[in-house]
Amino acid sequence: MSGPVYLDTSALVRRAEAAVLQPTPRNIHSGTPVTTLLTSPPVPVATCEVGLLEFHDVVTMLWRDSNPPYQQHDEAWAESAISQVMADIAQERLSIRAAPARAYEQAITLVTMTTRMHGRKFRVWDAVHLVTATAWASELGQSVELWTTDGDFDGFVALYPHFGQFVSIKNLDN
Amino acid sequence: MVYALMIDDEQALRESVQRTASLAGLELLTASTWDEGLTLFHIHSPDLVIVDYNLPESRHGLQLIAEIRKLRPSVRLVLLSGYIDEEDAQEIESLDLVDRAVSKITSPNATELILNEIRSAAHRALNPTNWVDVATAHQRAESTDRAALDDLDHKIQQRRGMS
Numbered sequence: 001m002s003g004p005v006y007l008d009t010s011a012l013v014r015r016a017e018a019a020v021l022q023p024t025p026r027n028i029h030s031g032t033p034v035t036t037l038l039t040s041p042p043v044p045v046a047t048c049e050v051g052l053l054e055f056h057d058v059v060t061m062l063w064r065d066s067n068p069p070y071q072q073h074d075e076a077w078a079e080s081a082i083s084q085v086m087a088d089i090a091q092e093r094l095s096i097r098a099a100p101a102r103a104y105e106q107a108i109t110l111v112t113m114t115t116r117m118h119g120r121k122f123r124v125w126d127a128v129h130l131v132t133a134t135a136w137a138s139e140l141g142q143s144v145e146l147w148t149t150d151g152d153f154d155g156f157v158a159l160y161p162h163f164g165q166f167v168s169i170k171n172l173d174n
Numbered sequence: 175m176v177y178a179l180m181i182d183d184e185q186a187l188r189e190s191v192q193r194t195a196s197l198a199g200l201e202l203l204t205a206s207t208w209d210e211g212l213t214l215f216h217i218h219s220p221d222l223v224i225v226d227y228n229l230p231e232s233r234h235g236l237q238l239i240a241e242i243r244k245l246r247p248s249v250r251l252v253l254l255s256g257y258i259d260e261e262d263a264q265e266i267e268s269l270d271l272v273d274r275a276v277s278k279i280t281s282p283n284a285t286e287l288i289l290n291e292i293r294s295a296a297h298r299a300l301n302p303t304n305w306v307d308v309a310t311a312h313q314r315a316e317s318t319d320r321a322a323l324d325d326l327d328h329k330i331q332q333r334r335g336m337s
Contacts, residue, residue, distance in 0.1 A: 101175060101299055105308060106219035109246045113216075134217060138176075162213040 001170075003142050004044040005037060006133040007094070008126070009054035010149040011172060012047065016059060016081035020072040030149050030172035037147075038093050046095040048132040050125055055085060099128055100135040107131060114156060122156045130156065130167060137166035149173045176218035177299040178292045179203045181211030182226040182254065187278075191288055200292045208232035212241075219246060222295035224288060227255035227330070236327045239271060240318065247315035248308045252291055254278060257334050265326055271318055 011034050017023060018031025037045060047055075059081050062073035088094035107127035114122040129146070130153065137144040146153060146167050153169045178195075180202055182188050188204045195202040203218060205211035208229045215223065223242055227235050239251055253266060256278040263275035274291070276284055 102219055102221065102303060105246060105248060105303060109219060110216070113245055131219075138218075160216060162217060166217065 001037075001043060001145050004046065004136065004140060004144045005041075006129070006136065006144050006146045006167070007034065007045060007047045007051065008129045008146060008148040008150065008153075009047070009051050009058060011147040012051065012055050012085060013058045014149050014172060016055075016077075016084070017062075017073075019081065019084075020077055022072065024069070026173065033172060034147065038088050041093050044095065045093065046097050046136060048097045048099055048129060050099060050128045050132075052085070052089075052096055054125060056082065097132055097136060099132050103128055103131045103135075110156075114159065118159055120155060120159065122152055126150060126152055126156075130163065134163060134166045143168055145170050147172055175299060176201065176203050176214075176220050177295045178222040178224070179205065179211065179214055179218070179220040180224040180288075181205045181208065181229065182224070183207065183228075183230050184226070184256075191285060194285060194289055195292050198289060198293070200289070200296055202292055206230075208238055215242060215245070220249070220295070221298050222250045222252065222291055224252045224254050224291065227253060227257045228334075235330065236266065236269075236271060236323050240320070240323060243271060243315050243318070247311040250291070250295065252276065252288070254284060254288065258330060262330050262333070265329075269319065269322055269326060270314060271323060 014027060014031040015034035015038070017027040018035065023031070059078050062070050063075060063078040065073065085094070089096060107124050110127040110130070111122050111124050114120050133144050133146050143165070144167050147170045149172050151171060154171060157164050157167070157169055178201065180188060180191060183206050185206065188206065192202050192204055203214055203220065205214050209232070211225070225239055225242070229238070232238060239253060242249060243251060251272040253272045253275040258266065258275065258277050260277055260280045263277050266272060266275040276287060278284055281287065
C-alpha cells in the first residue's frame with residue numbers, strides 16, 4: 001500500500017470474523033491485513049457513514065444467526081466487534097467520510113448503467129463506497145486503495161476503467 | 175466539489191468560460207470530446223452539463239444529450255452550439271430534452287448566460303437532494319419522444335449540411 005486506504009464494509013466485517021475463537025482460514029487470510037492496518041495505520045484509513053451502518057447491520061445479522069458456521073458470532077463477539085470499530089474511530093485510526101453530495105443519485109446512475117449496458121450486477125451500497133472513495137481521491141489528488149472482499153468492485157472497474165485513475169481495488173480474498 | 179461540466183471541442187471557448195468562472199469563484203470541469211465528457215460525468219456526476227451539438231469523433235447531437243439524460247434524469251442540461259440557430263433552439267427546447275438551448279451565433283450574451291447557469295448549479299449543490307424533483311425528472315425523461323428527437327436531429331443536420 002502506498003497511499004490512503006478505504007475500507008468497505010466487507011473488509012471491516014472480515015476483521016471481526018477473524019476474531020472469533022476458531023476463525024476460518026479465509027477469515028484469517030482476509031481479516032489479518034485489516035487488523036494489522038488498523039492497529040497502527042501507516043497511511044490515512046477511512047470508510048463512509050454507509051460503511052458504519054452496514055457494519056452494524058451485518059454484525060447483528062451474524063449475531064442472530066445461530067446456524068453453523070455462525071454459532072461463534074454471539075453477543076459477546078458482536079459487542080467486541082462494534083467496540084473495536086468505535087475505538088478505531090474514537091482514536092482516529094479510522095475516519096468516517098460523509099458520502100459526497102449527490103452520491104445516492106450517482107449510485108443509482110452507476111448501478112442502473114451497469115445492468116443496462118452490461119447486464120452486470122453492481123450493488124447500490126458498493127456504488128456509494130466507490131463514489132465516496134473516488135471523491136476522497138479527487139480531494140487528496142492521489143489514488144486511494146479500496147480494500148474489500150467483494151469481487152463486484154473489480155468487475156465494475158474492469159467495465160469502467162476510468163474509475164481506476166482514482167481508486168485501485170485490493171481484494172483481500174485473493 | 176464538481177457541480178458543472180462543459181463538453182465542447184472549441185478550446186478558446188472552454189478556456190474563456192473556465193477563466194470567467196474561475197474569476198467569479200466558480201469551478202468548471204471541461205472536456206473536449208464526448209468520451210472524455212462521459213468519463214467525467216460517470217466519475218463526478220455534476221448537477222449541470224453544458225454540451226455542444228457537434229462533437230468530434232462522436233455521433234451528432236441530440237442522441238448524445240439523451241444519453242446523459244437517461245443516465246441521470248435530474249441533471250440540468252444546457253445545449254450550447256454554433257450549429258444551431260434561434261429556431262433550432264426553440265424546437266429543441268420544445269422537446270423537453272434539454273433545459274436550455276443556446277445558439278452561439280445568435281446569443282450575444284452566451285458566456286454570461288453560461289456563467290449564470292454555473293452559479294445556479296453551485297448554489298443547488300449546497301442543498302440536499304430534492305427527491306420530488308429527481309422523481310419528476312425521471313418521469314419527464316421517460317416521456318421523451320425519441321422519434322421526434324430523431325426527426326429534429328436529422329432536420330438540424332440537413333440544415334447545416336452535416337448529414
